[in-house]
Amino acid sequence: MRLSSGGLIDRTQPIGFQFDGHDYAGFQGDTLASALLANGVRTVARSFKYHRPRGIFSAGSEEPNALVTLGTGAQTEPNVRATTQELFAGLQARAQNCWPSVDWDVMQVNDLLADFLGAGFYYKTFMWPKKAWEAVYEPLIRRAAGIGKLSGADDPDLNEKAFAHCDLLVIGAGPTGLMAALVAAEAGADVILCDEDATLGGRLNAEVEEIGGQSARDWAAATLARLSDMANVRIMTRTTVTGVYDQGTFGALERVCRHLPPGRGKRPVDCFWRIVAKQAVLAAGAIERPVAFRNNDRPGVMLAGAVRSYVNRYAVSPGRAVTVFGNNDNAHRTARDLLAAGVHVAALVDAREGAKTDLAVPFYPGAVVERVFGANGVEAVSIRTAKGRERLHSDCVAVSGGWNPSVHLTCHLNGRPVWDAGLAAFLPAPGAVPNLIPAGAAAGVFSTAGCLASGAEAAGKALLALGLNAANTTIPQAEDGTYDITPLWQVPGRGRAWLDLHNDVTVKDVRGAAVENFRSVEHMKRYTTQGMAPDQGKTSNMGALAVLADVTGREVPQTGTTTYRPPFVPVPIAALGAGGRGMGFAPRRLTTSHDVSLSMNAPMIEAGLWYRSSYFPRQGEATWRQSCDREVAMVRNAVGICDVSTLGKIDIQGADAARFLDFVYTNTFSTLKPGRVRYGLMLREDGFVMDDGTTARLGPQHYVMTTTTAAAGLVMMHLEFVAQVLKPDWDVRLISVTEQWAQVAVAGPKSRALLQDLLGQDLSNDVFPVMACGPVTLAGVEGRLFRISFSGELAYEIAMPARYGESLFRLLVARAEALGGGAYGLEALNILRLEKGLLTHAELDGRTTAQDLGLERMMAPGKDFIGKAAASRPGLVAEDRARLIALKPVGPVKQITAGAFLFEQDAEPVRTNAQGHVTSAGFSPTLGHTIGLAFLQNGADRVGERVHMVDHLRQITTLCEVCEPVFFDPEGGRTRG
Amino acid sequence: MADLTLTAQNALPQGDVAEVCGTSIRVPPMRPLTSLMPGASQGLGQALKKHHGLTLPEPGQRTLSDTAECLWFGHRQYLLVGVRPADSLTEVATLTDQSDAWSTVLLDGPLARDVLARLCPLDLRDAAFPMHATARSEIRHMMACITRVSADGFRLMVFRSMADTLLHDLREALAMRAARENL
Known part of the structure; x- marks a missing residue:
């Protein structure tokens, strides 16, 4: 019911909206909750488990009842708290967890079965048969119980993530926060002031009182105006600080345009902030708590402070x-x-003996509300006094069991709150979060005057820590009322009294937990689900643990609290993952030949962050295999061109460069002559193989190392570690040159002819033998040429500065095509190396040793190198380790698949009999059959044997022959060309 | 082979990319970039002064001359920008050409800081990141070098291969930040 005057609403701006298909109107400044109340809508939701009618309970983010679904289609947003959702024109909201309507819900029948559905019911009942839980029971229960549903469609909305930095973060803009921000800002500190409300002022906007001779809300508005004018203050409205993390970092959720109609264009819905603050003042206020009594979940039962919020x-x-x-x-x-607003007060019931009032209302000191009557909302209340019971007509109960300081954030780094018997509440533990100062109601100061002083004092402390001098900010006069509480958690009696409205947990459930010996508060929580709903028990934790303390014969502080964890309010995953959808997931690294390759219709394949050409389809080729087979044949018979720029390239220079390489590689590089290249193997500290690649010596003190594409970053990090930590006194200078050079492989019997013609220089074996390297000039541009091969053919790699990469690639492809060759992609590259038994990270999988790979001779005995000692551990040199071999099919089934396991021919294909696995496989057009590389126990000694390859996932069993890892040209004559 | 030419190409098309609310994204021409690593040598500062009129920058700083710039580029590493290094620098430092390794984008205008706040964790307030400050940091998971080049202007450098992603992320962040102007 709307009052005829007052409030912070703009009556000149009516706003139409819909709830559950009905049209209503509210005003600018309303929340959905206040507008629904103004329209007399009492039942706004059905409860989680019993489907009982529920009404609006609070006026803030602690709301346990009034969760609604907003919007339609893909923009459906479930579990929106009506109490924080600002009204906008055309807002469409629906009640949740009900069918066919919120007023008449079929599942209401659950409430009649309440005696059977208490806490623990599911655990005990749906035990058998075991399989039925996942298949039958859980889906059934999930359909019946629950909160909102997602649309299932892709979320079309945009979100943001952002960083902010400040000297002082003030969390909450009530009297405490405003005062703290003002004091700090006037002293010159960079201040961020966050508040979850759209209108700053906190309780000041909900109370009738004065500050400094003006109304409290006017003071709040004036203070805000002052702060807004200061360049060193950043005010973040609709922003809830959700978590505290290390080093003064805070998470905060900003609702950017949830208060606006859809049609948002590029505007983000939410922004998730990471705020880094040198100091922080926690001025998050306090949350009122209810008292449990029979049927206290009926629409119309509301927190007393919330009633004041709605009225004022x-x-x-x-x-x-x-x-x-x-x-x-x-x-x-x-x-x-x-009374001041002209609303009839049926009774003022004060549980405290000897309480007094001057108000002209029926007053019941030393009495309690025992129960409410009414099936769909409060119709009457029963008051129990010392003399007996009295039943009054009443449609709303404003209940206050006291206030709980919002200590949540002070617990996020594992601080445990401290019980204050005088306030009957937990207070923040001193120093719980470094550089965060709790103040005002969050620190248990409950008067406005006290809050203003506390905010100023906290700001003073923060300024001191920041090394700033406080200006002379005056603290205005304000109300300094008393609080004076006598704890009351529940009114004993028959029937069900609710503690956790959100998850439908009653006093009886908590008692039941204790009876079942779940006496720890953490166990009680999990048994009853109390505090586990989206509201995280903001209005119920204290009551539940007080009841538990009572049942178990302990005091509240001995019982303790559950652990408050971030986030303080629900944070949409969409906000946390903002920008990470689709291609936003990771940066794309594109080679210089990317556009040319796309123009040649090459599909791309991801290799780490890199995009590499998979194959280059030609006319008439319908499948990738046709292209791949043709490209392999092209390299074997003519010449192929492949962009290999993605391989890591590390420039290593300095007087100790040679010594350094001897130390990081198992084999020796100091003996390598300038102008030559050597294949190297690198171990981790633990003796397993880390990476392999070729390293060229360009000058006496200058090497260029090549790493695999996947391990480029890892190897760079490893080298930096070795240089900076293990050998800091060596003169070694490292820099990645991966991006500086575009490098292209020219492979095949006609590669020499192609390059000789292109470079105009003699590349015969005498001048430029296998593993030679040197500078070249092409079209006046200086580059590098390496005679290295990953295909087993006569092959070169030519490197030019990246700006010429595209041009170089085009040129080489054109030349190759003229010689009957062309570009080849990663698929062909893989087959070419498989035929030669060359390694990739499918084989160097972090679990293999040099010996496993058949490379034990690369471990130079006469020197120390990283991983040498660990590589000699018995487990790593055991004879029965799986060793690298190759496979070819010899039975009717011709498939070999990577990931399949190997078994002896007559062994049952079960885990315990597995003797190895296939690492890579593919069809070799050169050999005319499938080939694979694999690790097999004692593999090196089993060449010629037959084994079964079993792929359990794809259900393939292939009889294979164990072969030497090199199928093609084992003598290497072609490479030496 | 007289007919042979290699065409140089920037990773990104040079020129103005976008301008929204007075804030612009622009790709400048490629400039020579050379990594200078002095190792234990002490002579780099002097040589730099002598040959290029530049002082050696402190960590997190850059120094300028009329034609060139020296950028702190990490632990015992500097980047000479804008000129080819004098040959004699090789006597006091290891030189590595990086001209093709990095792509540069300029972001300038009243929203520049806010755009970067959406992509990068650095504190870019005046006190923490004044004119000529530089940092190796990240921009949306990309290793980056960020330099304050004017009151509201920042120079952003990422590996050449990621230039495309950088430009996309900048445009997107600027569009979303600008959309807030009309809230």
Whole structure:
């Protein structure tokens, strides 16, 4: 019911919206919750488990009941808290967890079965048969229980992630936060002030009181205006600080345009901030807690402070005859404000003996609200006094069991809050988060005057730490009321009294947990699911653990709390993963031949972050295999061109460069002559193979190392570690030149002819033998030529500065095509190396040793190198280790598949009999059959034997012959060409 | 082979890419870049002064002359920008040509800082990142070098192979940041 005057709403701006298909109107400044209350809508949701009708319970992000689904189609957004959702024109909201409607829900029948459905019911009931849990029970329960549903469609909305930095982060912009921000800003600190509300001021906007001679809300607005004018202040509205992380980093969720109609263009829905602050003031305020009594979940039962918010901020009365029930002075304000707004107060019930009031309302000191009546909402209340019971007509109960300081963020680094018996509440542990100062209500200061002083004091401490001098900011006069609480958690009696409205957990459930011996608060939580809903038990944790303490005969501090973890409010995964969809997932590394390759219709394959050409289809080729076979034959018979720029290239220079390479490689490089290249093998500290590749000596103190594409970063890191940490006194200078050079392989019997013609120089064996390297000039550009081969053919790699990469590639492809060759891709490259038994990271998988790979002779005995000692461990040199071999099919089945296991011919193909596995496989057009590389126990000694290859996933069994790893040209005559 | 030519090509098309709300993204011409690694040698500062009129920058800084620039580029590493190094520098440092290894994009305007805040974790406030400050950091998972080149201008460098992604990310971040102007 809308009040005729007052509030922070703009009555000149009516806003139409829909809830559950009905049209309603509210005003600018309303939340969805206040607008629904103004329209007399009481039931806004059905509860999680029992499908009981639920109404709006709070006026903030702690809301356990009023979760609705917003929007339609792909933009459907479930679990939106109506209490924080600002109203906008055309807003469409739907109630959740109900069918056919929120007012008449079929699953309401669950409530009749409540006696059977208490905590632990599912665990005990749906045990047998075991398989039925996943197949039958869980889907059934999930359909019946629950909260909103996702649309299942791709999310079309945009999100952002961003960083911010400041001297002081102020979390919360109530009286404490505003004051802290003002003091710090006036002293010159860079301040970020975050608040989850759209209108700053916190409780000041919801209360009737004065600060500095003006209304509290006017003071808040004026202070905000002052702060907005200061260049060193950044005000972040609609931004909830969700978590505390190391080194003064805070996570925060900004709702950027959730308050606006759809049609957002490039605007992000949310932005997830990482704020790095030297100091922080936690001014997050406090959250009111309810008292549990029979049927206290009925629509119309509401937190007392929330009732004041609706009356004072939104000019809405949640009821026509309100019963106020509390155990502290604060509750009396609710009765006062209702009276002032002209709302009938049915009763003011104060649980404290000897409580007093001056208000002209029916007053019940030392009494409790025992239960409410009404099936779909509060219709009457039963008050129990010392004299007996009284039943009153009332449609709203404003309940206050006291306030819990919002200590959540102080617990994110494992701090445990400290119990304060006087306030009957947990307070932040001192120093729980380095450089974060809790202040105001978050630190247990509950009067406005106290909050202003506390905010100023906290800012003063922060300024001191920042080395800034506080200016003379005056603290205005404000109300300094009393709080005076006598703890009351639940009203004993028959029937069900709710603790956790969100997850439907009652006092009885918590008792049941204790009876079943789940006496630890963490066990109780998991047994009952209390506090595990999206609201994370903000209004229920304290009550539940107090009841648990009572049942187990302990005090609250001995019982302890569960652990508060980030995030403080739900954070959409879409915000956390902002920008990471599709191609945004990772950077794309493109070679200089990328565009040319695309123009040649080459499909791309990802190799790490790199995009490499898979194959280059020609007319008439319908499958990749046709292209691949043709490209292999092309290299074997004519000449092929392949961009190999993605391989890591590391420039190694310095007086100790040779010594350095001897240390990182198993074999020796100091003996390599300038102008020559050598294949090298590198081990990790633990003795396993890390990487392989060729290294060229360009000058006496100058080498260029080649790494595999996949391990380029890893090897660079390893070399830096060795240079900086293990051998800091050696003169070695490293830099990656991967990106500086475009490098192209020219492979095949006609490669020499191609390059001699192109470079105009003699490349015969006498002048430029296998493993030679040297400078070349092409069209006036200086480059490098290496005679290395990954195909087993006469082959070269030519490197030119990357700016010429595309041009070079085009030129080489054209020349090759004129000689009956052309470009080849990664598929052909793989077959070519398989035929030659050359290695990739399919074989160097981090678990293989030099011996496994048949490279034990590369471990130079006369010198020390990284991994040498560890490589000699018995387990690494054991004779029965799986060793590299090749396979060819000899039975009717011709397939060999990577990942398949190897078994002795007559062994059952089960795990315990596995003797090895296939690492790489492919069809060799040169040999006319499938080939594979594999690791097989004692493999080197088993050449000629037959084994079964079994691929359990693809259900393939192939009889294979064990072969030497090199199928093609084992003498290497072709390479030496 | 008189008919042979190799055409040089920047990783990104040179020139203006986008301008939104007074904030521009621009690809400048490629300039010579040379890595200078002095090792234990002490003479680089003097040689740099003598041959290029540049002082050796402190970590996180750059120094300028009329034609050239020297950039701190990591642990015991500098980047000479804009000129080919004098031959005699080889006596006091290891030189490695990096001209083709890095791509450069300029981001300039009132939204530049906000755009970078969406891509990079650096503190870019005046006090932390003043004029001529430089840092090796990341831009959306890409290893980058970021330099403050004017009041609202930043020079961003990433590996050549990732230039395309950098440009895409910058355009996207600028468009989304600019969309907030009308909220």
